[in-house]
Amino acid sequence: MDILKNSISGIKNLYLKKEISPVEVLEQVRTAILQKDREIHSYLHLNEKAFEDARQSEKRYKDGNARELEGIPLAIKDNICTTEQPTTCASKILQNYVSPYNATVINKLRESGAVIIGKTNMDEFAFGSSTENSAFGPTKNPFNLSCVPGGSSGGSAAAVAAELAFGALGSDTGGSIRQPACFCGVAGLKPTYGRVSRYGLVAFGSSLDQIGPITKDVRDSAILLKIIAGKDKKDSTSMDVPVPDYEKEIEKELKPSELKIGIPKEYFVEGIDKQINDRVNTIIKKLEGAGFILEQISLPHTEYGIATYYIIATAEASTNLSRFDGIKYGYRTKNYSNINEIYFRTRGEGFGFEVKRRIVLGTFVLSSGYYDAYYIKAQKVRTLIKEDFKKAFERVDVIITPTTAELPFKIGEKISDPLRMYLSDIFTVNANLSGVPAINVPAGFSEENLPIGIQVFAQPFMEEKILQVAHYIEQNLI
Numbered sequence: 001m002d003i004l005k006n007s008i009s010g011i012k013n014l015y016l017k018k019e020i021s022p023v024e025v026l027e028q029v030r031t032a033i034l035q036k037d038r039e040i041h042s043y044l045h046l047n048e049k050a051f052e053d054a055r056q057s058e059k060r061y062k063d064g065n066a067r068e069l070e071g072i073p074l075a076i077k078d079n080i081c082t083t084e085q086p087t088t089c090a091s092k093i094l095q096n097y098v099s100p101y102n103a104t105v106i107n108k109l110r111e112s113g114a115v116i117i118g119k120t121n122m123d124e125f126a127f128g129s130s131t132e133n134s135a136f137g138p139t140k141n142p143f144n145l146s147c148v149p150g151g152s153s154g155g156s157a158a159a160v161a162a163e164l165a166f167g168a169l170g171s172d173t174g175g176s177i178r179q180p181a182c183f184c185g186v187a188g189l190k191p192t193y194g195r196v197s198r199y200g201l202v203a204f205g206s207s208l209d210q211i212g213p214i215t216k217d218v219r220d221s222a223i224l225l226k227i228i229a230g231k232d233k234k235d236s237t238s239m240d241v242p243v244p245d246y247e248k249e250i251e252k253e254l255k256p257s258e259l260k261i262g263i264p265k266e267y268f269v270e271g272i273d274k275q276i277n278d279r280v281n282t283i284i285k286k287l288e289g290a291g292f293i294l295e296q297i298s299l300p301h302t303e304y305g306i307a308t309y310y311i312i313a314t315a316e317a318s319t320n321l322s323r324f325d326g327i328k329y330g331y332r333t334k335n336y337s338n339i340n341e342i343y344f345r346t347r348g349e350g351f352g353f354e355v356k357r358r359i360v361l362g363t364f365v366l367s368s369g370y371y372d373a374y375y376i377k378a379q380k381v382r383t384l385i386k387e388d389f390k391k392a393f394e395r396v397d398v399i400i401t402p403t404t405a406e407l408p409f410k411i412g413e414k415i416s417d418p419l420r421m422y423l424s425d426i427f428t429v430n431a432n433l434s435g436v437p438a439i440n441v442p443a444g445f446s447e448e449n450l451p452i453g454i455q456v457f458a459q460p461f462m463e464e465k466i467l468q469v470a471h472y473i474e475q476n477l478i
């Protein structure tokens with residue numbers, strides 16, 4: 001078998017059986033990147049210290065003290081801070097910026113022995129659904145190079161799908177893990193808000209952002225989540241809730257008759273791609289056939305999700321991005337004679353078009369006179385969306401929907417139509433607005449051989465339920 005086809009758990013077994021070593025595997029990954037990534041462009045930087053780490057891992061296997069992710073090559077979205085490589089957020093304003101500290105998730109991965117191969121491409125500051133908004137050029141979908149990989153974690157999803165990493169981290173503010181995972185046919189989990197520390201994640205929408213795994217299968221997402229989850233004193237929004245051994249949880253026998261699955265009618269409406277609708281419905285029928293109890297439910301405020309999200313997310317983004325001013329970080333204009341010119345020109349030259357659009361939108365909804373009409377109203381609707389989920393979870397254990405309403409679209413197809421682009425997140429944003437966890441599980445292919453995904457939601461801090469159901473679907477129904 002081609003070594004690079006292995007999952008995280010697969011490669012770990014090969015290491016333990018001494019069939020291959022971390023240095024050999026890293027060499028293969030690097031060769032594959034140099035060959036394939038010229039076209040796909042999933043990576044922005046490669047870690048020059050990776051071989052050093054792989055050699056240390058090799059020694060640990062020899063000495064019999066290998067840790068959980070020892071020698072496993074992983075990729076990291078380029079908005080997660082690393083001291084050994086740049087963190088650019090795919091923006092000119094942070095080009096060559098190297099963080100003086102590691103994100104908590106990076107320290108956790110490294111303490112578990114993972115080898116970080118490189119940093120992956122993304123929409124600039126995670127604003128987008130196609131990875132076309134990167135200042136360093138788009139990433140392509142490994143299943144069809146004329147299509148987008150989704151976004152904003154498109155580089156991470158494409159790297160995993162193209163076998164250029166055994167797993168990756170992404171960030172999800174409105175769908176940026178699940179939608180690209182869906183478009184690239186891999187698993188991608190957005191944890192509960194507060195499950196994973198955001199310390200060292202460059203902030204987009206601080207009340208929405210979460211870091212999560214993008215992996216070849218559901219088991220690998222369980223493995224990575226266990227490592228990165230948990231309370232962190234450096235992030236006061238991270239929660240002190242015990243972290244289960246998710247890998248053990250998915251091995252427990254799932255008794256279909258004890259699990260109630262909600263199917264929200266608002267996610268199966270006109271406008272959704274017919275092949276996606278049919279495929280997801282087929283899986284739902286199979287779940288019923290396997291003995292799961294299904295219930296039609298309603299999440300009545302679903303349709304307000306996109307409008308609410310684009311008010312709250314842009315408001316928070318406009319505030320968070322005020323720190324990029326030419327003084328504190330990264331790029332500074334060459335052309336200034338006073339401090340105001342530094343600010344204006346640095347931001348004018350350093351930010352891309354979509355970033356500017358979001359700063360303008362966010363500043364507008366927070367401005368006096370419009371604050372009540374837009375921002376406060378959106379916060380109220382956010383509460384209603386949250387209550388929809390709360391009520392639904394009084395009746396059901398998990399909720400199943402399609403992950404996206406459309407198949408991967410063509411590069412260039414939506415870039416000049418932001419409203420159509422924003423609609424790409426129609427099925428994902430409400431999980432962020434309400435804080436609940438949700439996963440994309442690959443669910444087969446369209447006639448054009450493009451991936452289709454199914455989304456599973458659960459109550460806050462019940463990631464194990466999501467992973468169990470997702471694992472069941474992946475193992476038995478696809």
Ligand code: GLN
Nearest residue numbers: 126128172173174175176
């Ligand atoms: N695509 C959405 C946006 O453009 C979500 C992005 C994200 O989750 N980072 O805002």
